[in-house]
Amino acid sequence: MEKYFSTIIHGDCIEEMKKIPDNSVDLIFADPPYYLQLPKGKRLKRSNGTEIIPVDNDWDSFESYEHYDTFTHAWISECQRILKPTGTFWVIGMYHNIFRVGTIMQNLGLWFLNDVIWVKTDALPNLNGRRFTNNHETLIWSVKSKDCKKYTFNYELMKKMNGGKQMKDTDWIFGLCRGNERLKDENGIKAHPTQKPLKLIQQVILAASNKGDVVFDPFMGSGTTAVVAEALGRKWLGVERDEKYVHLAINRVKDFIAKKV
Amino acid sequence: MEKYFSTIIHGDCIEEMKKIPDNSVDLIFADPPYYLQLPKGKRLKRSNGTEIIPVDNDWDSFESYEHYDTFTHAWISECQRILKPTGTFWVIGMYHNIFRVGTIMQNLGLWFLNDVIWVKTDALPNLNGRRFTNNHETLIWSVKSKDCKKYTFNYELMKKMNGGKQMKDTDWIFGLCRGNERLKDENGIKAHPTQKPLKLIQQVILAASNKGDVVFDPFMGSGTTAVVAEALGRKWLGVERDEKYVHLAINRVKDFIAKKV
DNA sequence: GCAAGGCATGAATCTACAT
């Protein structure tokens, strides 16, 4: 286990998790593919003619709900296995996928503590006036099983961060990841399509882990979990399937450590 | 069909829906049992010693997730059948049940428009400091199938009600049903454990139906959907299994009509 | 240097119509 810490493993998360012992991580944060089912190749345009770049990456493509469910069941059951009885497991998603994710979690015996709503402050408006603006994502917060009562939750810290009042599942109000925080490629284009804001992950890690705890992320992407865990003195470990993102995340963490020292 | 309008049918909603023709209702609002899985007989107490009355009614008891799913699949597939291609179907729930409900809806081919968050302004605080305050419920808004594009949505009205800006899925901020609005029995105790606020149902009906449309509610409970539909000039129809609530709702609607005239 | 305004852009299940 120890040899792994503070590294991003390039590989399939299910295969890599199989190498991790039972009951060995304190906190899991997972940002899996959402299976958006957007039409391939079609681009929505703003009135000024600029295009909206959708998430139509290969990693978000599945043949059917059934295929998505099989994949989801596989990685979630590994997460459940490696999670300590005192640990907690977070998954983020949207209405496209979160209901399926939640059902599979319950079927596996994971026990829900909350469904937390990340309310966005600067989401893309609905461009055709046929729906309500899609302005939030949902985080499911769970424990390994119903009888896990002694999980880590820094209630008082959350209360303090919320101005002295008990933090609610709807008090998670953050902007999207943009500006200088958003990683860009050599052409100035966003380097990862779904980079999450530091503040969001920070709140998760502060709420549900302590210094020295092991934080695991099966879909490391641009490495936000790694940077926040490193900054907050947690041990961490991540898996990422796409080599391009592995390099992105490793460099990001290196940069962060270099600037800190 | 016509003979049914503006009535509350006493019976099992699945059996009663079977009598309703295909493609015949414009809007369905459903507030099904949440399957809270609270321990029977246990009562939480406030610090002043008073008891919190939980929802532990028989209608919320199921043997297992599987039984809940079977029941859910049955009533939702009937709703899908009776819904017009131009109509929309709303279901409200919490983290205990909404993920299962959403998965079953997707499996049946219902297509999601939004998941709307009802943010409460006066929810019960978390009493033991082991979770975030549970401050919202989730409404899934859907159409009969993916290809139903011409559904009713009063976009401009919603925008106007939201101060001239596009209404978001997180702009649904209402207090709980309390005070004079909350129905009481002869002893002054709440007459129905989960009575929904008028404002919430009003926003649903205003958003997704027009005058003269048919609104259906398979779990009528205290009759909130009936009262709002009546007030807004919609035709309506409801089913309720518990005879006590049927009488409650009928009297409530009668009172409402009497006061209006 | 500072204020004002221009402009780019965000996990998006788009709609209507013609062929």
Next chain:
DNA sequence: GATGTAGATTCATGCCTTG
């Protein structure tokens, strides 16, 4: 019916240019 093209539509934020 399936497929392709044109069209209408939006809000908050932050960086950058201009004055």
